Amino acid sequence: MAQAPQLPIVQLAQPRIVVLGAGFAGLQVVRSLRHVKAEILLVDRHSYHTFVPLLYQVATAILPPQAIAYPIIEALRGHKNTQFLVTEIREINFTAQQVDTENGSIPYDYLVIATGSQSEFFQVPGAQDYGFPLRNLQHALRFHQHFLQTIERIQREANPQPLEIAIVGGGATGVELAGSLAELGRRPPPWLGGVRVQIYLIQGGASLLPDFAPRLRQYTLKRLQQLGVTVLLNHRVVQVSETRLELMNGCVIETSTVLWAAGVRAALPLMSPPAQTVGRKKLPVDPTLQWQGAENVYVIGDSAWLKQTRGLAPEALQQGRKVAENLQRQLQGKAPKPFHYFNKGRMAIIEAKSAIAEIGPIKLTGWFPWLLWLIIHWFYLPGAWPRGVVLVSWWQTYGRGRRFLSQRLFFHPRD
Ligand SMILES: Cc1cc2nc3c(=O)[nH]c(=O)nc-3n(C[C@H](O)[C@H](O)[C@H](O)COP(=O)(O)OP(=O)(O)OC[C@H]3O[C@@H](n4cnc5c(N)ncnc54)[C@H](O)[C@@H]3O)c2cc1C
Structure with missing residues (x-):
């Protein structure tokens, strides 16, 4: 060779x-x-750094993609000892x-x-082919495009059925996606055109967010149920196809929209x-x-x-x-030192003005951890430009109930 x-x-x-x-x-x-x-x-x-924790916000049209994709050459500005290769x-x-x-x-x-x-698709037949994973920006945009196109298709139907979305995995990503999509039902934007969105959140284990304290898990479950999310605990997915998702107990969800956040x-x-x-x-x-x-x-x-x-x-x-x-x-010829992780705590956002946080023995629920979540994520964004875009987008979404639909500028096959 x-x-x-x-x-x-x-x-x-x-x-x-x-x-x-x-x-x-x-x-x-x-x-x-x-x-x-x-x-x-x-x-x-990629030529850009992806701020992965906010991927779900691009997928659900809270943020435009450029808010979480930061050019690496910008991040390395002034680094004289570094070259970057794409x-x-x-x-x-x-x-x-x-x-x-x-x-x-x-x-x-x-x-x-x-x-x-x-x-990780755990060898579930069809999961990789028909499920939408959420690991990078392309995944977020692909789901976003599918979501909008499905809504438009339903709007054209003579007898419009609700849009059913199955989210597999009840960790932080699954919860965030479920909350963000279910919120659309609470304040339906005009572009939904009356289409009802029904969310299923499927978790293999006995509770959502197993890494969090029991009180926080229960709060999350209750909030999602109040938002109209159907939470299925102790349910395993055995097959995904283009039009349906099958569970181990034989139940079937008729959907072409399966978000895979399971592993x-x-x-x-x-x-x-x-x-x-x-x-x-x-x-x-x-x-x-x-x-x-x-x-x-x-x-x-x-x-x-x-x-x-x-x-x-x-x-x-x-x-x-x-x-x-x-x-x-x-x-310098010295021996390396061991790494010790300083755990500052964990958080998960559920919907506007509702999140959970676990900071040592302190457990928080409601609007305060939500605000904290926004501030911390905003603070860690890698530059001034994304910070500005994120601030305006959050004001639009959380303040005015709007979503960012510029991803609608898809190219037509004849373009
Ligand atoms: C949807 C989602 C939500 C999350 N939310 C949170 C959160 O709220 N809080 C939190 O703390 N953590 C969160 N995480 C976890 C967190 O994002 C990861 O722990 C973190 O990104 C790990 O950093 P990393 O540098 O190891 O990997 P990454 O940040 O994923 O970076 C890996 C890089 O390697 C590049 N790469 C990989 N393979 C190749 C290849 N073959 N050739 C060239 N380049 C390659 C990729 O392009 C990428 O840029 C979330 C993760 C996901 C997927």
């Missing part, structure tokens, strides 16, 4: 740190290494110390794997020699975040398996900072 060409990367005669993935973890590593004497190369398939990572060759990409291969001295996660697994490129993975196909790491057995390879964020981490943005950010610190220590 012909060898992949080496990419023409400027040689600085300094150690080369290659960071795979410009998500929360990867971008944080690069930002924290800004003043370090090393040649840093960040690689991602390309698909294909394989990591640990023996040759190089990363093979769609556009050639990149040798490394130090490697940081931060390629995040992808949806995730690490999104790792091929590895040579193949690496052993653990829970959710993640790479196990040492407390220092080094990949087990390799001094110069770190794994962080949703790709890494470390005790007591759950796959959240703050974990990815804190791990990114720790890896940057450890890389600097290694460059």
